Amino acid sequence: MKHLSITRFGSLLIAFSLVCIGRSMAQSKPWTVPKEYASLTNPNTNNQQEIKEGKTLYTAYCTPCHGDKGKGDGVAAASLTPKPADHSSPTMINETDGNLFYKITEGRTPMPQFKTTLTEKQRWELVLYIRTLCKTAKK
Numbered sequence: 527m528k529h530l531s532i533t534r535f536g537s538l539l540i541a542f543s544l545v546c547i548g549r550s551m552a553q554s555k556p557w558t559v560p561k562e563y564a565s566l567t568n569p570n571t572n573n574q575q576e577i578k579e580g581k582t583l584y585t586a587y588c589t590p591c592h593g594d595k596g597k598g599d600g601v602a603a604a605s606l607t608p609k610p611a612d613h614s615s616p617t618m619i620n621e622t623d624g625n626l627f628y629k630i631t632e633g634r635t636p637m638p639q640f641k642t643t644l645t646e647k648q649r650w651e652l653v654l655y656i657r658t659l660c661k662t663a664k665k
């Protein structure tokens with residue numbers, strides 16, 4: 527009887543670690559963007575008004591996870607796996623506008639999707655605003 531429960535506990539433990547390994551592997555997969563999105567360009571004209579709108583939206587919807595300055599250090603960040611992206615990081619230069627638009631649109635757990643919450647124009651305003659968080663990012 528004792529043996530049985532130890533074996534049971536052991537297999538539970540193995541099952542649990544497999545789930546964890548599986549999850550972390552899934553999370554570290556690159557976030558691929560479909561070709562038709564990657565080459566999209568921002569239809570907004572990059573004026574101050576649109577950037578301001580973007581900032582307001584960012585504060586309302588994104589800072590809880592991504593933080594005030596987009597550093598990925600919002601109040602909810604500590605409890606999330608993977609961690610929210612750092613929008614002020616120079617690696618953001620490699621992201622096309624279309625990539626950012628796609629990621630905001632579709633999300634990826636734990637990041638929610640904003641396809642229905644925000645209009646296309648609003649999502650593109652967020653892309654404009656994110657660009658200002660990383661000063662060295664291409665416009």
Ligand code: HEC
Nearest residue numbers: 587588591606608609610611626629630634636637638652
């Ligand atoms: C619940 C927390 C949460 C909220 C709210 C959230 N995000 Fe995220 N975001 C994340 C996480 C976590 C990732 C990393 C996901 C991954 O790599 O799988 C991420 C990644 C991203 C990325 C991808 C960055 C890259 O380099 O690939 C962009 C862009 C982004 N978020 C924009 C936004 C915007 C804009 C908003 C608000 C409209 C927002 N996020 C709201 C958690 C969140």
